[in-house]
Amino acid sequence: MAFIPAVSLVGVTARSSSSVSAADQVSLRRPASTVGHTLPQRRRVSAAPAPPSVAAPTMVFSAASPVAAVKAELMAAIAPTRLGRAVASDRRAQEKIDAIVRRLEALNPNAVPVESADLGAVWKLVYTTSASILGTSRPPPLRPNDEIFQVVDLDAGTVTNSEQLAGGLLTNKVHATFGVKPPMRVQVQFQRFQFGPLSVKAPASAKGFLDVTYLDDEVRVSRGNKDNLFVLLSPKGLSNLI
Structure with a gap:
């Protein structure tokens, strides 16, 4: 789902000057209802304290493996990008990162990702190509900092994206429900947009x-319906960062 989406990760029509496009907010969700499909045992995720922030992600693993090596290479590549802001206008740099991501996608251990219990977590966005999520077109005070999270609750079938702005004094949130279309598609229906203390009901057309x-259980990669890329880390993934 996008933060990220996004979590951004981390990919609609309702917005404000400080909001994120709903399509890009499709960073991830778990089925509120999936007709004719048996779901796996689900893990409830607490939205309580968000994982600690890390300045420069560099993945470190205790054992070498092809997957670990690609994840480490990816984290090293995105570390200097500030969630993607530093390469927002550099198509070549984005393509280099995308090439590493595609190598990781080829090693996906989950044949049906949307049915995996690993989906339920407090995900932190660490990279995206979504200008909407990054807020590059917003006035500086309304641009989010690096604290962009997505909470996926598999039991409730909900996803909540959150971003901090104005020096951390203001928090925006997007609340949504979701369903899945195996093996990998997540379909999101937005319910409510929260801009600091203000809350606005999302229109029925707000979906993606x-x-x-x-x-x-460490990394999630999503591609949104606006062709944006989202890379997110779970608390376990964040614990492997230095």
Whole structure:
């Protein structure tokens, strides 16, 4: 789902000057209802304290493996990009990162990512190509900082994206429900947009989808319906960062 989406990760029509496009907010969700499809045992995720922020992601693993090596290469590549802001106008740099992501996607351990219990977590966005999520077109005070999270609750079938702005004094949130279309598609229906203390009901047209193209218990990669890329880390993934 996008933050990220996004979490951004981390890919609609309702917005404000400080809001994120709903399509890009499709960073991830779990089925509120999936007709004719048996769902796996789900893990409830607490939205309580968000994982600690890390300045420069560099993945470190205790054992070498092809997957670990690609994840480490990806984290090293995105570390200097500030969630993607530093390469927002550099298509070549984005393509280099995308090439690493595609190598990781080819090693996806989950044949049906949207049915995996790993989906339920407090995900932190660490990279995206979504200008809407990054807020590059907003006035500086309304641009989010690096604290962009997505909480996926598999039991409730809900996803909540959150971003901090104005020096951390203001928090915006997007609340949504979701369903899945195996093996990797997540379909999101937005319910409410929250801008600081203000809350606005989302219109019925506020919906979107994304594909979960890589998922394990540390890293999630999603591609939104606006062709944006989202890379997110779970608390376990964040614990492997230095």
